[in-house]
Amino acid sequence: MKIIVTDEVAQEGLALLQQDPRVQLDVRLGLKKEELYSIIGDYDVIITRSGTTVDKPLLDAATKLKMVARAGVGVDNVDVDYASSKGVIVVNAPFGNTNSAAEHAMALLLSFCRNVTKANTSLKGGAWKRAPFTGYELKGRKAGVIGLGKVGGRVATRLKAFECDVIACDPYIAEKRAHDLGVRLVTLDEVVKTCDIITVHTPLTDETRDMIGKKELAAMKEGVIIINAARGGIINEEAMLEALDSGKVAGAAFDVWSQEPPDSETLKKLIGHEKMVVTPHLGANTFEAQVNVAVDVSREIIHYLNEQPVDNALNIPRFDASLMDQMRPYLTLMNVLADFAIQLVGSNLNKITFSYTGSLAQHDCTPITVSGLAALLNRRVEQEVNMVNAQLVADRMGIVVEEAKSSQSEAFSNMITLTIEGSGEKRLISGTLFEGVPRVVKLRDYQMDFRPEEHMLLLAYGDRPGMIGRIGTILGEHDINIGSMNLGRREKKGEAMVILSLDSQVSPEVVEKVKAATDATFIKPLYLVTAK
Numbered sequence: 102m103k104i105i106v107t108d109e110v111a112q113e114g115l116a117l118l119q120q121d122p123r124v125q126l127d128v129r130l131g132l133k134k135e136e137l138y139s140i141i142g143d144y145d146v147i148i149t150r151s152g153t154t155v156d157k158p159l160l161d162a163a164t165k166l167k168m169v170a171r172a173g174v175g176v177d178n179v180d181v182d183y184a185s186s187k188g189v190i191v192v193n194a195p196f197g198n199t200n201s202a203a204e205h206a207m208a209l210l211l212s213f214c215r216n217v218t219k220a221n222t223s224l225k226g227g228a229w230k231r232a233p234f235t236g237y238e239l240k241g242r243k244a245g246v247i248g249l250g251k252v253g254g255r256v257a258t259r260l261k262a263f264e265c266d267v268i269a270c271d272p273y274i275a276e277k278r279a280h281d282l283g284v285r286l287v288t289l290d291e292v293v294k295t296c297d298i299i300t301v302h303t304p305l306t307d308e309t310r311d312m313i314g315k316k317e318l319a320a321m322k323e324g325v326i327i328i329n330a331a332r333g334g335i336i337n338e339e340a341m342l343e344a345l346d347s348g349k350v351a352g353a354a355f356d357v358w359s360q361e362p363p364d365s366e367t368l369k370k371l372i373g374h375e376k377m378v379v380t381p382h383l384g385a386n387t388f389e390a391q392v393n394v395a396v397d398v399s400r401e402i403i404h405y406l407n408e409q410p411v412d413n414a415l416n417i418p419r420f421d422a423s424l425m426d427q428m429r430p431y432l433t434l435m436n437v438l439a440d441f442a443i444q445l446v447g448s449n450l451n452k453i454t455f456s457y458t459g460s461l462a463q464h465d466c467t468p469i470t471v472s473g474l475a476a477l478l479n480r481r482v483e484q485e486v487n488m489v490n491a492q493l494v495a496d497r498m499g500i501v502v503e504e505a506k507s508s509q510s511e512a513f514s515n516m517i518t519l520t521i522e523g524s525g526e527k528r529l530i531s532g533t534l535f536e537g538v539p540r541v542v543k544l545r546d547y548q549m550d551f552r553p554e555e556h557m558l559l560l561a562y563g564d565r566p567g568m569i570g571r572i573g574t575i576l577g578e579h580d581i582n583i584g585s586m587n588l589g590r591r592e593k594k595g596e597a598m599v600i601l602s603l604d605s606q607v608s609p610e611v612v613e614k615v616k617a618a619t620d621a622t623f624i625k626p627l628y629l630v631t632a633k
């Protein structure tokens with residue numbers, strides 16, 4: 102696996118990858134866009150921070166790319182949707198720099214309130230002035246946190262430690278979270294109109310871009326203090342500049358900018374403004390946080406290499422961590438069923454239905470469905486299909502994908518049924534887990550019971566005495582050992598569906614001989630990679 106690192110990432114994390122003999126790691130900092138485009142085609146993984154824009158042109162040039170690993174939280178520099186359409190996994194490190202960012206927001210706020218930056222410059226310049234640097238206390242002030250997620254939550258508790266009256270606005274969190282943090286959850290409007298200090302901690306999205314603009318600034322209290330250590334653009338920078346000039350806002354402290362490095366006139370004026378405390382996106386720049394995020398993304402890459410679940414993939418449906426151990430065997434079952442079924446259907450798939458019965462149906466089964474879909478489509482299209490792009494590929498092919506659930510199960514406590522329809526034919530396979538191991542319990546409308554094995558032979562013929570003997574003789578003559586056999590039939594001497602597990606592969610000539618000897622109406626040797 103070839104990995105390119107394009108932003109500064111802590112060596113402690115990269116060491117995990119460098120020690121792995123399967124990995125070739127190239128640290129290439131400060132590349133120009135064109136240089137990166139010209140070499141990215143060689144790499145399987147790119148490790149970045151906010152300094153690299155992973156956009157459509159880069160992803161198009163990255164023909165071998167499997168993963169974008171963002172050593173930090175924000176992925177607004179990554180075109181996640183486009184990466185998904187190409188089957189490229191996007192992972193981030195959502196926890197490692199939380200504390201660092203929260204402490205930086207507090208550092209910015211305190212620096213502004215106590216004129217630390219100005220007084221520092223003054224004293225270093227040889228002056229001994231005190232009165233011009235008289236500041237504000239946090240105690241007793243009303244502080245509003247917009248976005249009560251990981252960073253916002255930590256900022257809220259720290260503001261409370263400074264004896265602020267803290268309120269927060271976040272329409273997406275449970276009320277319990279605010280309650281547990283001891284923070285009153287209010288509307289954005291209330292934060293805007295009533296707070297002395299406002300600090301934003303949301304991601305930058307279409308919804309949060311310009312969330313604080315001219316109108317909101319006009320509605321704020323005179324002398325409000327504003328902090329942005331989240332993302333440039335959540336607070337409109339032009340409007341901010343005006344509000345600073347007009348005196349409406351006492352001061353602001355920003356770590357992040359809509360353009361990094363900043364180059365526009367507005368940003369130059371904002372950065373130079375005497376009422377602004379500014380830092381060049383340092384929120385995550387602590388030694389601790391950098392080691393954390395580097396180790397986290399490196400571990401994710403190693404998980405991927407080991408074909409283990411990637412915990413923080415942003416574009417792969419996944420189970421709740423608490424359900425993962427319970428659900429993992431069903432992912433295996435689904436992959437085996439998909440592997441089996443896809444070998445039985447012809448071209449032009451029209452519809453695939455994933456049915457879940459029993460207690461399994463109480464859970465969100467999306468990861469199982471998507472994993473099954475990927476396994477099915479992978480056998481049908483050139484492009485590599487994985488859990489990232491399976492649904493998109495199915496949509497593109499016009500295949501209808503449906504999920505059906507019923508908590509009532511006929512015979513098994515849990516069962517998965519895969520129904521594939523295409524070119525006038527319909528194939529159905531049902532499976533369950535027996536002591537954690539996949540078993541097929543239904544094929545078409547035949548009740549069966551067998552364990553899927555690597556080499557199998559499936560055939561249907563009119564049931565009559567002596568058939569099994571004939572099959573056994575032919576296979577024996579060709580030195581193919583039968584491991585097990587299962588027969589399903591609806592009635593005595595009716596059509597029988599027979600599945601044999603074999604110790605080795607059966608050649609087309611042998612298949613023809615068995616077919617002729619049994620007058621099989623259907624015969625198909627199967628090779629199950631997933632059952633190896």
Ligand SMILES: NC(=O)C1=CN([C@@H]2O[C@H](COP(=O)(O)OP(=O)(O)OC[C@H]3O[C@@H](n4cnc5c(N)ncnc54)[C@H](O)[C@@H]3O)[C@@H](O)[C@H]2O)C=CC1
Nearest residue numbers: 175202248249250251252271273302303304330331384385
């Ligand atoms: N300056 C820096 O170096 C760093 C910046 N960050 C940035 O800080 C921000 C927060 O990061 P985390 O707390 O880790 O993310 P998070 O995902 O844990 O929290 C974000 C919160 O914002 C809320 N939110 C989303 N839309 C909202 C809206 N319209 N109104 C109110 N709340 C809304 C979400 O519900 C969520 O609770 C992100 O933008 C992240 O990129 C994070 C780490 C370092």
Ligand SMILES: O=C(O)C(=O)COP(=O)(O)O
Nearest residue numbers: 150151152173174175385
């Ligand atoms: O993790 C985040 O969202 C950050 O803003 C940190 O960005 P950085 O890794 O320092 O470029």
